[in-house]
Amino acid sequence: MMNNYPSLLIVDDEPNNFDVIEALLEGENYKLYYAANASRALRWLEKNPVDVILLDVMMPEIDGITFCSYLKNNPDYQYIPIIMVTALTGKEDLARCLEAGADDFISKPLNWIELRSRLHSMIRIKQQYDNLQLLLQRREEMAEIIVHDLQNPVTSIVLSCEMLKFTNLDDKQSKKVEQISVAGKRLEEQIQTLLTMAKLETGRLVLNPTSTSLKPFLEKLVQEFSAIASAKSITITPELKAENDFAAVDSHLFSRIINNLLSNALKYSPRGKEIKLQLLDTSEKVILKVLDQGKGVSDSFKQKIFKKYETGVQHSDVNQTGLGLAFCQMAVLAHGGKIYVEDNEPQGAIFTIEIPRLNVSEPDSVSSVSE
Incomplete structure (x- = not known):
């Protein structure tokens, strides 16, 4: 609970019904608030926390079922328990309330025992939700602190390796230092990804x-990637056909998105294959595609490939953390775009990014992306 006493918002176009509820809950230590319609209720919710909403079904303009459905589809309010107050008794009417997302309902005329029992039940649910959210927040904060504190020792390891390269080392020692350096830089990248x-x-x-x-x-x-690709005899072919390639992007973040997609394509591409990088445009968006000729992505894995720590089939020769594509999706969404994966023909995968296009008439007003 956000207050010492649970807060209830009663939404009803009849003020007398609020008086009835207030009388029935006398001595229960609730904070009661009243809104005569859905519009006023929404304005109140935008500025105030609430533990339970008592919502009348029959209201003019916006009825209770419509308002309930709106609240339950809004991430800012969907966690608030809603009890529908209704004079309707038909099963179809009650089913409509539940389909709209109502957590419970109570029939008129109100019975004080039933009202208090249902409110107590909803308050317990809200308290459990609040406690869980607090626990998740503290866990995320602790994880972020740990990841942040890892930066300094990892940076120290990488810098020490760079210094060791200028000392008199034999071949075996040089190889070990290089292995530590590569692993340290990879860990640095993962730490930065987690923090971002x-x-x-x-x-x-x-x-x-x-x-x-x-x-x-x-x-x-x-x-830049061609040098890395040539080591696997892989060709990266640019097909930049967009006539208008202007977009509003955060240059640093967007460069990391493309780096992740190209690195991912290189990881899973067999030797001697080709990776295509396409840039297309429509009247409303810029479309970027990375096409590889690897093993592709199964239909079942396409649904969860952008979730954190999802790696699908393990490959012994590929480093898999399940963070790269999750990062890409978050960063693309932050740009107001979307990312998805499709099958490449005859084999492989196509990762597509769509972001809003800018209609720019003066080239002097734009810049090129750089790190």
């Missing part, structure tokens, strides 16, 4: 979107 994801999830990451031309950035990335 935590900020994205809690809305604390402030994006700095600028009007940007994507073609120069993608060409630069292809050039």
